């Protein structure tokens with residue numbers, strides 16, 4: 001009797017697991033690198049050309065585009081919600097405190113979208129443009145490259161409240177950072193690898209003032225230097241490079257800086273501060289190939305977060321406005 005019951009139990013568990021597996025496969029089945037092969041064969045090279053033009057004009061744009069994709073994916077998934085402007089039914093994520101006067105590159109995305117609309121109108125989503133542009137941006141500044149999966153569709157909603165709740169902040173400690181990424185299905189290793197994007201780009205004084213005046217796990221000379229450009233009660237918008245050594249080039253210097261206690265943000269240095277992620281930081285600091293490979297995998301994983309596919313959402317005509 002007992003063995004009869006247990007074989008029924010095993011069969012049930014097996015069937016449920018199969019169903020779960022099938023539904024998981026279905027969710028991602030529609031994202032594929034060849035999605036626009038027939039409907040818009042020129043899509044990828046059109047995006048690449050526009051991205052290269054923008055970064056050639058301003059090198060920092062590579063960083064800004066990568067950050068845009070991250071800030072899109074962490075709020076209700078990679079659905080271009082971050083690009084929507086305020087409207088009667090839209091509470092723009094651009095006004096979330098993590099994004100306001102900070103997130104940039106919107107006009108570049110508009111110009112990429114305009115170029116793509118010219119070659120095939122109404123086909124390529126703004127969410128896919130963000131995913132491809134961040135890959136192209138990384139590649140252009142000597143970072144890793146990967147094959148982007150496509151077929152995301154654009155949201156008809158945005159949420160400033162969710163952006164404020166879900167986007168990590170510079171004052172995070174390690175546990176908060178780990179759980180903010182875990183909430184998106186990303187591992188501790190993914191989190192450390194993705195934080196390596198801070199090998200390029202800039203941060204404003206308001207985001208690192210607390211660190212350079214109050215933190216103790218900071219190199220004294222580095223803190224002094226950064227305080228000069230970031231007065232105690234002035235200059236909130238003054239910029240400093242996230243990687244003091246090679247801010248315009250993607251490499252593994254970010255991790256070398258952390259080992260020297262020269263991380264710019266509090267949330268950077270917590271990755272190397274006697275905690276569980278020290279070993280990963282150490283390995284990336286000496287093994288650029290491992291960092292590149294993990295960064296590429298983690299970007300792919302991030303690009304898969306809660307995508308809209310099939311007939312969900314829409315293909316926006318203008319990225320900042322719902323059709």
Ligand code: HEM
Pocket residue numbers: 060062063064066067070101102103104168169170171172177194195197198200201202203204205207242265267
């Ligand atoms: C781990 C948690 C993270 C925190 C707390 C964080 C926080 C920040 C902050 C405060 C800035 C400076 C913004 C400003 O001053 O205007 C910044 C810049 C940047 N972040 Fe992050 N970030 C995190 C993870 C990531 C990830 C996962 C990526 C991409 C994969 C990323 C990419 C960037 C880039 C490229 C910049 C420079 C942008 C530019 O120069 O326009 N960050 N981040």
